[in-house]
Amino acid sequence: MSKHITQQVTKGVLILTINRPEKRNALTQDMYQALTDGLEQASKHDDVRAVLIQGSSSCFTAGNDLKDFQSIDQPPEKLPVVQFLRCLLDFDKPLIAAAAGAAVGIGTTLLLHCDLVYAGEDTRFQLPFTHLGLVPEAGSSLLLPQLVGYPRAAELLLLGDAFDAKTAKQMGMINQVLTSKELLPFAKQQAQRIAALPTEAIDASRKLLRQPRRKALRRTLEAELTCFFNALSSKESKRAIKAALKRVSGD
Numbered sequence: 001m002s003k004h005i006t007q008q009v010t011k012g013v014l015i016l017t018i019n020r021p022e023k024r025n026a027l028t029q030d031m032y033q034a035l036t037d038g039l040e041q042a043s044k045h046d047d048v049r050a051v052l053i054q055g056s057s058s059c060f061t062a063g064n065d066l067k068d069f070q071s072i073d074q075p076p077e078k079l080p081v082v083q084f085l086r087c088l089l090d091f092d093k094p095l096i097a098a099a100a101g102a103a104v105g106i107g108t109t110l111l112l113h114c115d116l117v118y119a120g121e122d123t124r125f126q127l128p129f130t131h132l133g134l135v136p137e138a139g140s141s142l143l144l145p146q147l148v149g150y151p152r153a154a155e156l157l158l159l160g161d162a163f164d165a166k167t168a169k170q171m172g173m174i175n176q177v178l179t180s181k182e183l184l185p186f187a188k189q190q191a192q193r194i195a196a197l198p199t200e201a202i203d204a205s206r207k208l209l210r211q212p213r214r215k216a217l218r219r220t221l222e223a224e225l226t227c228f229f230n231a232l233s234s235k236e237s238k239r240a241i242k243a244a245l246k247r248v249s250g251d
């Protein structure tokens, strides 16, 4: 368990909270492991009928910890981030997200796996993979064009510009934009509403919604992972990540 991921069960909802404010909730391998453990536990326990993933009311996550990228020394297969992505894809209960402030990289792509996504007025989404010499992950090269159409997905994934919650809502990426005060309570309320509905009907409906894209998504995720970890070991990416770290931390 990571001290940066907290767990709480309330009215049938497991709330996984990302809590590393001093680094804008950037995700380390320990944190991915804790998120995976949380999802696996939720899957096993009948009293958990939905999961809410959230950060604070001012920050969701700045994405993968950039320093962590520099210190990866094990084969991708063993990496918690890879296990987390596979777990996300196969997760069998409703998944709700509340994203405030920064939602960068995997902070945006993980939302594409959620059933309900709520964002704050201040949320800034960004998919800066190419800036870092990297490629899309989490199945986003399939899910994003399906959601918003190819031209917009290509713009977001190739140019990597940040965009706001209003734009994300207009594109159909998220369900609703709320004030920062409303966001977390509203997302919790929606998660509890789902958790209170007949479980078998919810699970079967969710399966039906996901079934048509399941195989293609799995293939895409695996192809992206190969490409991503090849890119991560390239000189181009090492240079770009070093520059990004210098920009955000001065290191």
Ligand SMILES: C/C=C/C(=O)SCCNC(=O)CCNC(=O)[C@H](O)C(C)(C)COP(=O)(O)OP(=O)(O)OC[C@H]1O[C@@H](n2cnc3c(N)ncnc32)[C@H](O)[C@@H]1OP(=O)(O)O
Binding pocket: 022, 023, 024, 026, 061, 062, 063, 064, 065, 066, 067, 081, 102, 104, 105, 106, 107, 128, 129, 132, 137, 244, 247, 248, 249, 250
């Ligand atoms: C498989 C997954 C792939 C991916 O997720 S790829 C995406 C990787 N993420 C990024 O490239 C985002 C990098 N961060 C940023 O662009 C900015 O930050 C934000 C827009 C998220 C927030 O900006 P602001 O509010 O001005 O905060 P600040 O001053 O830049 O950062 C505050 C502290 O947070 C640390 N930090 C921010 N993001 C990361 C990160 N991704 N990895 C590691 N540390 C990060 C900084 O260093 C600094 O910390 P210190 O004050 O101790 O220097």
